[in-house]
Amino acid sequence: MTALTTLASKPTHEHSMSQPGSIRQIYEQLLLEDDAEQRRSLAETFLRAQLQQAEDLPNDLPREPTALQDWVREHCTDVARQYADYLQQRKAGGPRQYFSTKSHALFFLQAVAPTKLVDGAWLYGLLQHWRDPRFEGLICTYLEELGDGNPAQNHVAIYRRLLAEHGLPNGDHLDDEHYLQGALQLALGYCGDEFLPEVIGYNLGYEQLPLHLLISAYELSELGIDPYYFTLHVTIDNASTGHAQKAVQAVLQLLPITGDQDDFLRRVALGYRLNDLGQGSRAIIESFELERELLAMLERKRPFGQHMHSDYCRFEGQTVNQWLSSPEQLPGFLAAMENKGWIKRQQNPQDSRFWQLIDGDGAAMFGVFSPYEKQLLHDWIAGDWKPERSAPSVRRGASVTVEPAVPDNDPDVQALKAALKGLAAHEQISVLIPWLSAHRHAHPAGLMATRRFIELRSSIG
Structure with a gap:
């Protein structure tokens, strides 16, 4: 075997850019490119191609937006029932259903890393609407993905620590398909105005609580791997007050009053289906062969x-x-x-x-x-040999509310402080927003910028 072979479980719908390396290259360009116009142009081209692929996917969204809340509630009830069945099987002595070994679980963690390391990126482009109350739920969702500027709660920082704790590689060997969802999230984040309905629809799909999140957290803990990144999403994505509820509210609040509502909802449904492109978590888990x-x-x-x-x-x-x-x-x-x-x-x-x-x-x-x-x-x-004792217990991440100290000697922090000096509040926000992007927000200056952005929104509003 000369290299990591193509993963066994391929998606039913092939994406439009399937040549080796292309999706990863787009992902890295969208993440790292400093030229805003070039980045936006690449994002739009890539996104249009993926939306064409999504048109062929099935759509289970209700036709009437007023039915969305019941749809979300029914989904959560179904997931809860399936998870209860899973727990009953495990308590009856059944084996793990996802991860056969610890290496299997670590394989999964690195395979989904390109997506997890840009968590929330699809909402980045909406920050400029911080004065518009209709965007409040979406912006709040994004800021919570950023941990409100607290590194202990910043989702990307949490996942980076998880990868580092287990010495997982940087992804050079990953199949190109693993970069597709991350590239989609970045592209949506840089095209928030042109593709607002699609962003809303993608967010609606992504923020629904999936069964695999619950089972993954349970089995990771069994294997001595801190499940905090996953349990955190279980709580904040809830359908009562969490991101799933805010996603429904966003559809209703941003639905045009006098415009073409049918076309808006068609595009929302198309953005929702973007979630199904590429290889999902279950397919990645099932593709592992030791x-x-x-x-x-x-x-x-x-x-x-x-x-x-x-x-x-x-x-x-x-x-x-x-x-x-x-x-x-x-x-x-x-x-x-x-x-x-x-x-x-x-x-x-x-x-x-x-x-x-x-x-x-x-x-x-x-x-x-x-x-x-x-x-x-x-x-x-x-192989089949098992130790007499179970996997060691893991320390779960704890909620830290104390504001972290800012490293004054960090050059980016110093540069950002200098750029903000003497500016009015609304001018500061324009300087801060680029620091809340996917590539920057988990770094010290990005964390500081997130806290300052939240502070200014509160004081101005």
């Missing part, structure tokens, strides 16, 4: 290790360097180590000499494998 992912990981490591080993150790007549000389030999290399007793499958990995070489401060290969890479090896070696 040995395939293990071999893909070893292939990514192979070019760095194929000349680093001495020749004194041989397996079935070949040196380690020879085994690592081509990707086709990796399965044979694992089998050779197993035949020689260096790897003992279906047993405690601590019993395998190879594991002893890579795990522990005094291990000869300490630091060669990241925590995620070690987890893949651990789970593959262990």
